[in-house]
Amino acid sequence: MRTVLFSCLLGSLLAPALLQSQVVIPSSPDTTQKIRVESSLFGEYFLREGRYVQKLSGMVRLRHGNTLILCDTALLDVNDARLVGNVLIEQSDSLRLYGDSALYFGDQRTCDIFGDVVLVKGYKELFTNRLHYDFKTKMATYWEGGTMTNGKSQLTSTRGYYNVERKMVYLGGEVVVVDPEFTMRTDTLTYSTETQIVRFVAPTLISQRGSRLYCEAGFYDLEQNFAVFEGTPQYEQDGQRGRAKKIRYNGARQEYVLEGEAFVEEPARGRSVRAEVIRYKVETEEAVFIGNVFYQDSAQAISGAEVHYDRRAQQYQIRGRGRVSDPPYIIEADSLAFNSELGNGLAVGRVEWRDTAQGYILLAHRADYNRATSFVHAYGAFDDKGEAGRPLMLSLIEGDTLYLSADTLLSFRPDTLANDRVLLAYTDVRIFKKDLQASCDSLAYHTADSVFYFFKKERLPVLWADTSQFSADTLMLRLSNSRISEMLLRENTLVVQSEDARMYNQIKGRFNTVLFEQNEAREMHVEGNAEALYYVVDEDGRYMGLNRSECAEMRLYFENRRVSGVKLYGEPKGKLSPMRQVGLVETQKLDGFFWETQRRPRSREDLLRQRVEGKLE
Numbered sequence: 001m002r003t004v005l006f007s008c009l010l011g012s013l014l015a016p017a018l019l020q021s022q023v024v025i026p027s028s029p030d031t032t033q034k035i036r037v038e039s040s041l042f043g044e045y046f047l048r049e050g051r052y053v054q055k056l057s058g059m060v061r062l063r064h065g066n067t068l069i070l071c072d073t074a075l076l077d078v079n080d081a082r083l084v085g086n087v088l089i090e091q092s093d094s095l096r097l098y099g100d101s102a103l104y105f106g107d108q109r110t111c112d113i114f115g116d117v118v119l120v121k122g123y124k125e126l127f128t129n130r131l132h133y134d135f136k137t138k139m140a141t142y143w144e145g146g147t148m149t150n151g152k153s154q155l156t157s158t159r160g161y162y163n164v165e166r167k168m169v170y171l172g173g174e175v176v177v178v179d180p181e182f183t184m185r186t187d188t189l190t191y192s193t194e195t196q197i198v199r200f201v202a203p204t205l206i207s208q209r210g211s212r213l214y215c216e217a218g219f220y221d222l223e224q225n226f227a228v229f230e231g232t233p234q235y236e237q238d239g240q241r242g243r244a245k246k247i248r249y250n251g252a253r254q255e256y257v258l259e260g261e262a263f264v265e266e267p268a269r270g271r272s273v274r275a276e277v278i279r280y281k282v283e284t285e286e287a288v289f290i291g292n293v294f295y296q297d298s299a300q301a302i303s304g305a306e307v308h309y310d311r312r313a314q315q316y317q318i319r320g321r322g323r324v325s326d327p328p329y330i331i332e333a334d335s336l337a338f339n340s341e342l343g344n345g346l347a348v349g350r351v352e353w354r355d356t357a358q359g360y361i362l363l364a365h366r367a368d369y370n371r372a373t374s375f376v377h378a379y380g381a382f383d384d385k386g387e388a389g390r391p392l393m394l395s396l397i398e399g400d401t402l403y404l405s406a407d408t409l410l411s412f413r414p415d416t417l418a419n420d421r422v423l424l425a426y427t428d429v430r431i432f433k434k435d436l437q438a439s440c441d442s443l444a445y446h447t448a449d450s451v452f453y454f455f456k457k458e459r460l461p462v463l464w465a466d467t468s469q470f471s472a473d474t475l476m477l478r479l480s481n482s483r484i485s486e487m488l489l490r491e492n493t494l495v496v497q498s499e500d501a502r503m504y505n506q507i508k509g510r511f512n513t514v515l516f517e518q519n520e521a522r523e524m525h526v527e528g529n530a531e532a533l534y535y536v537v538d539e540d541g542r543y544m545g546l547n548r549s550e551c552a553e554m555r556l557y558f559e560n561r562r563v564s565g566v567k568l569y570g571e572p573k574g575k576l577s578p579m580r581q582v583g584l585v586e587t588q589k590l591d592g593f594f595w596e597t598q599r600r601p602r603s604r605e606d607l608l609r610q611r612v613e614g615k616l617e
Contacts, residue, residue, distance in 0.1 A: 033064075033065070033079065033106060033107065034064075034079055034106065035062055035063070035064045035069075035076060035079055035081055035104075035106045036062065036063045036064070037054070037056060037060075037061075037062055037076070038061040038062060038063055039059065039060070039061040040056035040057060040058055040059060040060040040061065040074070041057060041058025041059050042056070042057040042058050043055065043056045043057070048077070051077075051078065053075060053076065053077045054075070054076040055073070055074070055075050055076075056073065056074045056075075056076070057072070057073045057074075058072065058073075059072075060072065060073065060074045060083075062074060062076075062081065064104075064106055064109075066091060066092040067089060067090070067091050067092075067135060068088075068089070068090045068091075069081070069083065069087075069088070069089050069090075069104065070086070070087070070088040070089075070090075071083040071084060071085055071086060071087045071088070071102075072084060072085025072086050073085055079105075079106035079107050080103070080104065080105050080106060080107075081102075081103075081104040081106070082101075082102075082103055082104075083101060083102040083103075083104060084100075084101045085100070085101070086100075087099045087100065087101060087102045087113060087115075089102065089104070089111060089113070089133075091135065093164075094121065094122065095119070095120070095121050095138075095164055096118075096119070096120040096121075097111070097113055097117070097118070097119055097120075097131070097133060098116070098117065098118040098119075098120070099113035099114055099115045099116065099117040099118070099131070100114055100115020100116060100117075101113070101114045101115055102114065108134075109134065109135040109136045110132065110133060110134045110135065110136075111132070111133050111135075112130065112131070112132050112133075113130070113131050113133065114129065114130050115129065116129070117129060117130065117131045117142075119131060119133070119140055119162065121164055121193070122193075123150060123151050124148065124149070124150045124151075124193050125148065125149050126140065126142075126146060126147070126148045126160075126162060127146060127147045127148075127149075128142040128144065128145060128146030128147070129142075129144050129145065130142060130143075130144050131146075137163070137165070138163065138164040138165040139161060139162070139163050139164070140160075140161070140162040140163075140164065141159075141160070141161050141162075142159060142160050143158070143159040144158075144159075145157070145158055145159075146159075146160050148160070148162070148169060148191070150193065150196065150222070152179065152180055152222075153177065153178065153179040153180075153222050154177070154178045154179075155169070155171060155175070155176075155177050155178075155191060155198075156174075156175070156176045156177075156178075157171035157172060157173050157174065157175040157176070158172065158173020158174050158175075159171070159172045159173050160172065167192055167193045167194040168190060168191070168192055168193070169190065169191040169192075169193060170189075170190050170191075171188070171189050171190070171191065172187060172188050173187060174187065175187060175188065175189055177189075177198060179222060181208060181225055181251060182206050182207060182208035182220075183206070183207045183208070184198070184200070184204060184205070184206045184207075184220070185204070185205045185206075185207075186200050186202050186203065186204035186205070187202050187203070188200070188201050188202035189201065189202070189204070195221070195223070196221060196222040196223035196224075197219050197220070197221050197222070197223075198219060198220040198221075198222060199218070199219040200215070200216075200217065200218055200219070200220075201216075201217055202216065203215075203216050204216065204218075206220075206229075210237060210238060211235055211236065211237030211238075212235060212236045212237070213229060213233065213234070213235040213247070214232075214233065214234050214235070215229035215230060215231050215232070215233035215234075215247070216230070216231025216232060216233075217229075217230040217231035218230045218231065218233070224251075224252070225250075225251025225252060226248075226249065226250050226251060226252070227248065227249040227251075228246065228247075228248050228249075229246065229247040229248075229249070230245070230246050230247075233245075233246065233247040235247065239266055239267070239268050239269075240264060240265070240266045241264070241265050241266075241267075242258060242262070242263060242264040242265070242278070243258075243261075243262075243263050244258035244259055244260055244261060244262040244263065244278070245259060245260030245261055246258075246259040246260055247259070253281070254281060254282040254283045255279060255280065255281050255282070256278075256279070256280045256282070257277065257278070257279050257280075258277065258278040258279075258280075259276070259277050260276065260277075261274075261276070262274065262275050262276065262277060262278040262289075264278060264280075269297065269298070270296075270297055270298040271295075271296070271297040271298075272295070272296050272297075273289055273293070273294065273295040273296070274292070274293070274294045274295075275289040275290055275291055275292060275293045275294070275307075276290060276291025276292055277289070277290040277291055278290075284310075284312070285310070285311035285312045286308070286309070286310050286311070287308075287309040287310075287311065288306070288307070288308050288309070289306065289307040289308075289309065290305070290306050291305065291306075292305075293305065293306065293307045293318075293322075295307060295309070295316075299326060299371075300324055300325060300326040300327075301324070301325040301326075302316065302318065302322065302323070302324050302325075302336075303322060303323045304318040304319075304320055304321060304322025304323060304336070305319070305320035305321065305322070306318070306319040306320050307319075307322070313339065313341065314339065314340035314341040315337065315338060315339040315340060315341070316336075316337070316338055316340075317335070317336065317337040317338075318333075318335060318336035318337070319335060320334065320335075321333070321334055321350075322334075322335075322336050324336055324338070324345075326371060327356070328355055328356045328357035328358075329353065329354065329355055329356070329374070330352075330353075330354040330356065331345075331347050331351070331352070331353050331354075331367070331369075332347075332350075332351070332352040333347035333348060333349055333350060333351040333352070333367070334348060334349025334350050335347070335348045335349055336348075338371075343370050343371040343372045343373075344368070344369070344370050344371075345368070345369045345370070345371070346366070346367075346368055346369075347366065347367045347369070348365070348366050349365065349366075350363075350365075350382055350383075351363065351364045351365065351366060351367045351378065351382065352382070353367055353369075353376060353378065355411075355421070358395075358421055358447050359395060359396055359482075360393055360394060360395040360396075360423075361393065361394040361395075362376065362378045362391060362392070362393050362394075362409060362411070363382035363391060363392040363393075363394070364378035364379060364380055364381070364382055364391035364392070364409065365379065365380025365381055365382065365385075365386045365387050365389065365391070366378070366379060366380050366387065373412055373413055374411070374412055374413045374421065375410075375411070375412040375413075376409075376410065376411040376412065377408070377409075377410055378391040378408070378409040378410075378411075379391055379407065379408045379409070381608065389608060390405045390406065390407060390607070390608050391405065391406070391408070391409045392404070392405045392607060392608065393405070393409055393423070393425070396482065397433065397479065397482050397483065397484070398482060398483045398484070398519060399482075400433055400434055400435070401433070402431065402432075402433040402436070403431065403432045403433070403604050403607055404425060404429065404430070404431045404443070404607070405425075405429070405430050405607035405608060406425035406426055406427060406428060406429040406430070406442075406443070407426065407427035407428060408425070408426055408427060409423070409424070409425050410422075410423070410424040410425075410426075411423045411424070419447075419448060420446060420447055420448035421446075421447040421448075422444060422445065422446055422447075423443075423444065423445040423447075424442070424443070424444050425442065425443040425444075426441070426442040426443070427441070427442070428441070429441065429442060429443045429454075430601050430606065430607045431463075431601070431607075432601040432602075432603065432604055432606065432607055435465060435466055435519055436463070436464070436465050436484070436519070437463070437464040437600055437601050437602075438454060438461065438462065438463040438464070438477075439459075439461070439462050439596075439599040439600065439601070440454040440455060440456070440459075440460075440461030440462070440475070441455060441456060441457035441458060441459060441461070442455045442457065443455065449478070450478060450479040450480065451476055451477065451478045451479070452476065452477040452478075452479075453474070453475075453476055454474065454475040454476070454477070455474060456473050456474065459599075460472065460473065460492070461473075461474070461475045462475075462596050462599060462600075463475060463477065463487070464600050465484075465519070465520075465521070466520075466561065467497055467498060467499055467561060468495065468496070468497040468521065468561075469494075469495070469496040469497070469595065469596060470487060470489060470493075470494075470495050470512075470514070471489075471492075471493070471494045471495075471594075471596075472489035472490055472491060472492055472493040472494070472512065473490060473491035473492050474489075474490040474491060475487070475488070475489050475490075476488040476489075476490075483516075483519065484516045484519055485515070485516055486513065486514065486515055486516065487512075487513070487514040487516065487521075488511075488512075488513055488514075489511065489512040489513075489514070490510075490511055491510060491511075492508075492510075492592065493508060493509055493510065493511065493512040493526070494506070494507070494508045494590075494592060494593070494594075495507040495508070495512065495514070495524070496593065496594075496595055497534075497561070498595065501595065503535055503543070503588075504533075504588070504589065504593070504595065505533065505534035505535060505563065506531075506532070506533045506534070506589065506590045506593060507524065507526060507530075507531070507532045507533075507534070507556065508526075508529075508530075508531050508532075508590050508591075508592065509526035509527060509528050509529055509530040509531065509554075510527060510528025510529055511526070511527040511528055512524065512525070512526050512527075513525040520558070520561065521558050521561075522557070522558055522559075523555065523556070523557055523558070524555065524556040524557075524558070525553075525554075525555050526553065526554050526555075526556070527552075527553050528552070528553075529550075529552070530549075530550070530551050530552065530553055530554040530568075531548075531549070531550050531590055532547070532548070532549045532550075532554060532556065532566065533546065533547070533548050533549075533588060533589075533590055534546075534547055534563050535547075536563075536576065537562060543579050544578070544579065545576050545577055545578045545579055545581075545582070546576070546577045546579070546582045546588060547566075547574065547575070547576045547577075548574065548575050548576075548577070549566065549568055549572060549573065549574040549575075550572065550573040550574070551568040551569055551570050551571065551572035551573065552569060552570025552571065553568075553569040553570055554566060554567060554568045554569065554572075555567040555569075
């Protein structure tokens with residue numbers, strides 16, 4: 001090889017000019033495809049394979065069109081250059097490439113740069129050990145691992161493609177994104193350096209503040225801290241797991257939104273919720289469940305169109321028709337609210353309260369309740385009359401429905417440990433059953449002994465069973481196996497029976513106990529000033545006469561709703577008068593007799609009608 005060396009004298013003469021030439025020359029349009037030497041401290045030529053190869057050393061400065069090249073040593077071969085030491089390649093669009101060495105191909109307008117490689121574009125930097133850059137397409141490629149940073153976020157991958165012109169980064173292999181808000185791992189993603197949006201198109205795992213999220217598609221806006229996760233997204237956080245067709249995250253609002261078949265569960269607490277949409281605010285721990293909601297925990301199940309849940313306050317509100325199953329209670333209403341910490345709840349609008357253990361239903365406009373005491377306060381009409389109407393209770397007795405209404409209904413457990421529940425109804429209580437009706441001022445029912453207590457305030461309580469009427473200051477009705485078994489009348493008792501509302505069998509006394517079988521009175525025990533006035537009939541049911549009896553105590557026996565036998569105790573007095581001697585029927589009445597027709601409910605609708613001057617209107 002023939003070598004021509006610059007003499008030391010020539011080098012010393014040229015040195016000042018070379019040093020002076022290190023001033024950066026403004027870039028110009030790419031009018032030439034040849035690499036130009038702008039300056040260096042030393043230079044020499046080699047003859048290689050019939051062509052001269054130029055070697056430049058010391059503060060080498062080259063230019064190729066609008067590309068500036070700086071390095072310690074350069075070996076120029078035709079229009080290619082091998083660059084060594086402190087390599088800097090800069091384009092006029094502010095892109096800079098740093099490295100330990102590089103191969104620059106002028107005709108292809110590409111380069112391979114090695115060592116501690118850094119690509120700088122604005123405030124974004126790419127670090128790698130080997131990089132291929134195409135100046136025509138402005139595409140940077142690495143395949144031996146690289147890291148990109150935008151000032152706050154760091155993206156690391158096995159391989160990557162950076163389209164500087166389109167401001168897009170394509171990462172593959174073992175991809176890791178580290179941001180102040182999260183850490184992301186995947187094998188494929190794209191990143192826009194302009195919009196700061198990361199898009200993932202492969203299985204991706206994101207860790208953020210103790211939570212982990214998995215998805216197979218979606219994007220993350222680093223600038224706005226906003227993300228959408230798709231492709232079977234699911235997450236875990238603080239013992240909580242969730243999934244949906246799509247999950248949105250808004251960092252500015254600290255809000256997660258799960259859309260499409262959304263499901264969240266906390267197995268340790270026995271909680272889960274399903275809905276079409278679930279919104280959750282991290283800072284306030286408030287959640288909104290929308291569309292076909294079904295929430296369940298260890299104590300209750302909630303369903304409805306929309307449920308608002310405050311985790312800190314432990315309270316929820318159902319907007320729109322909803323249902324709460326809190327065994328043994330089931331509550332449905334147009335609006336429901338409940339505070340788990342206090343145990344208080346409120347149901348408004350077409351309220352339906354079911355006690356599955358005791359087998360009764362409350363229908364009302366509004367119900368206030370407490371879970372711990374099983375307290376329920378119901379009032380207002382179930383229908384569109386709202387608060388102006390009356391609540392209604394339904395209970396199954398003897399295979400038939402018993403309806404009870406009053407201005408106010410209360411239900412509670414006096415002792416949370418005892419198996420007893422009390423129902424209170426007050427102001428204008430009415431009861432209707434096909435074969436039993438009642439009216440009183442107030443009422444109490446105890447499930448422990450299955451006894452209804454009818455009380456007087458302004459009017460005597462009255463109970464009607466078929467053609468019989470029972471009244472007293474206090475009236476008690478006992479149930480056995482959901483059947484009427486016994487009736488107790490206390491003070492001013494009166495029993496009237498009539499088939500035609502003309503002839504009245506009458507029994508009165510201080511106390512009266514009536515025993516029932518198959519919902520018919522079979523035996524009656526009257527104590528204290530007992531009086532009886534009843535018609536005697538023959539086997540064909542024809543009236544034979546009128547029997548009037550007085551004594552301290554008497555027992556009466558019934559068959560086919562007629563007196564079949566009488567026992568008198570304590571100086572009895574009795575008189576049987578033939579029918580021809582009875583006289584006018586209307587005059588055959590005991591003191592205090594009355595036959596009530598206006599207060600007697602004839603249908604379920606009568607329970608809800610307003611009462612005007614003692615009449616149902």
